[in-house]
Amino acid sequence: MVDSIQYIGRFLIILGIIxxxxxxxxxxxxxxxxLGRLPGDxxxxxxxxxxxxxxxxxxxxxxxxxxxxxxxxxx
Numbered sequence: 157m158v159d160s161i162q163y164i165g166r167f168l169i170i171l172g173i174i175x176x177x178x179x180x181x182x183x184x185x186x187x188x189x190x191l192g193r194l195p196g197d198x199x200x201x202x203x204x205x206x207x208x209x210x211x212x213x214x215x216x217x218x219x220x221x222x223x224x225x226x227x228x229x230x231x
Contacts, residue, residue, distance in 0.1 A: 185191055196212025 194212035
């Protein structure tokens with residue numbers, strides 16, 4: 157019983173740190189002018205319709221997160 161409560165507490169702390177990090181990234185993402193406008197991002201504009209798919213930005217963020225978790229995820 158005590159181990160499960162400690163596990164839940166640890167999980168909530170880690171989840172809170174992740175949510176805070178995502179919030180900080182959202183705050184600073186507007187200050188990075190090239191983020192979301194990379195050469196591989198897809199934008200289709202029609203008369204009354206705009207479709208935007210940030211393919212290159214998604215790949216870049218995935219590579220950065222993969223490197224981060226690889227370096228700091230080891231025990």
